[in-house]
Amino acid sequence: LITIVDYGLGNIGAFVNVYKRMNIPTIVARDVDSLKDATHIILPGVGSFDHAMELLNSSGMREALDNLVKSGGVSILGICVGMQILATSSEEGVTSGLGWVEGSVKDFSTHSQYSSLPLPHMGWNDVIPVSYSPLFKGLEKDAQFYFLHSYYFYSDSPVIAAEANYGFNFVCAVNSGNVYGVQFHPEKSHHWGALILKNFAEI
C-alpha cells in the first residue's frame, strides 16, 4: 500500500490526487499504526532542512520509519526536502539528517561554478539520468520537472540516479537500495511526474 507520510510538511493532497487518477490506492500516515500496511512510503517535504527534521523527529513515526527502511521491507521515496533529509547533514542547518543515503546537502550560492543565477532554482528543468533507476522507466527524452529549492544533494558515492543543470550539474535523484529520492516535484510535474510516481508504485 502506498503510504504518504504526513508529518506537517508538503502537499499531501497532491500525491493522493495523482494516485487517485491512476486508480492506485493510498493512505496518509500521521502515526505509527497507519504505517503498518506500507509497502511503498512517500516522504514529502518543503521548507528548511532543520524544520523538516524537527517535525519528523517529533511526529512519533521516526523510529518506525528507520526500522522499516533498515528491514528492507519497504521502498521509500523522499521528495524535495524529503530527499534532502535522506542525507546525513545539510549546510542549511545543524540538525542531523536521516542518513539513509550517503551524502550531504549543500548551498547553491557557495558552489565555485555558481554564477549568480537567481535563487531559489525555480521552474521547469531537464533531468539527465546517469544510472539506471526504475523510477525513470519509459520516460520521454524531453521530460521536464518542476524544481523549487536553494540547496542541493551532494554525493560522491554511486547513489546518483540523475542530475540537472543550474550553473553546474547537481544531483536531482538518488537511489540507494530501497531508498529513492528526487529533488523535483513529481506531484506537480504533469504527465512526466505522474509516470515517476507510477513507476515508484510498481517497484
Place this chain on the structure above:
Amino acid sequence: MLRPRIIPSLLIHQGGLVKTVEFKAPKYVGDPINAVKIFNEKEADELIVIDIDATVKGVEPNYKVIADLAAECRMPLCYGGGVKTSEQAKKIIGLGVEKIAISSAAIENPNLIADIAEQVGKQSVVVVLDVRKKKGLFSKGYELCTHNASIQIKNYGLLEFARLAEKLGAGELVLNSVDRDGSMNGYDLHLAKQIRSAVSIPLTMLGGAGSLEHLSELIKCCGVIGVAAGSLFVFKGKYKAVLINYPSLGNKTELMESLPSS
C-alpha cells in the same frame, strides 16, 4: 536547462473568473475551477490565482475556494488575496498551495515577509508589486500602489522595496504593471530590466502580454524569467472572445530560442 515559466494569471471577483483593464472594469470570463481544469489539460507551467476582493473588502481568504482550486490544480499554484498573517499563509500552504502571494500587507508591514518565510520557507513567499508610471508633468519613474491601484504608496520607492523584500526573505517577485494591465500591447521591458538588475531572486512580469511575440520579447530581454499573462490566456481574436488557451509544447520550445546566449 531551466526554462522561462509561462504563467496564466487568474483573477477571482465575486466567485467568478474575471479579467480587468488597468485594474478596473472586471469582465466575467468563466468559472475558476473549470479554467484550472483546462490549464491542467494544457500542462501549464504554473498558475497564479488572485482574489481581487479580499484585501479591498478586508476579509479573510476564502479557504474553501483555495482548497478546491489546490485539489484540482496539477501544476504549482500561487495564491494571493487577503493574506495578512503568517498563520493564514501556513494554513493556505497546508491546503496544498505551493506559494503565497502577498502585496499590500507586505508594504504595510515588511516584516510579514520574514514571518511568512520563517513559517513556510522562503521558496513559497511571493511578493507581488503593483506598479504604475508616475503621473504628472515633471514625474518620472514608477510608483507602488495597493488595493487594486486605488492607494498610492509614498513611503517606499519601487527598487528600494524590491531590494527590501529580497533581503527579508521573498523567494520571488511578481511585478504587476497597472498601466499595461489588459492592454495586450506588450510588457514594460524597461521596468523588467530595472527590477532584474536590482534583485537576484526569481522574477515574474505580469501586464501587457497580447501575443506570443510579447512573451518572446520579454525572454529576449531578461533571460529565464516568469512570463505571466491574463488576457492572452483567456481571450482569443480581435473581438476578445473568451477562450482559455495556452502555448503548446512546440510553441514553448520556440520561445526558448529567444533566450539570450550566455
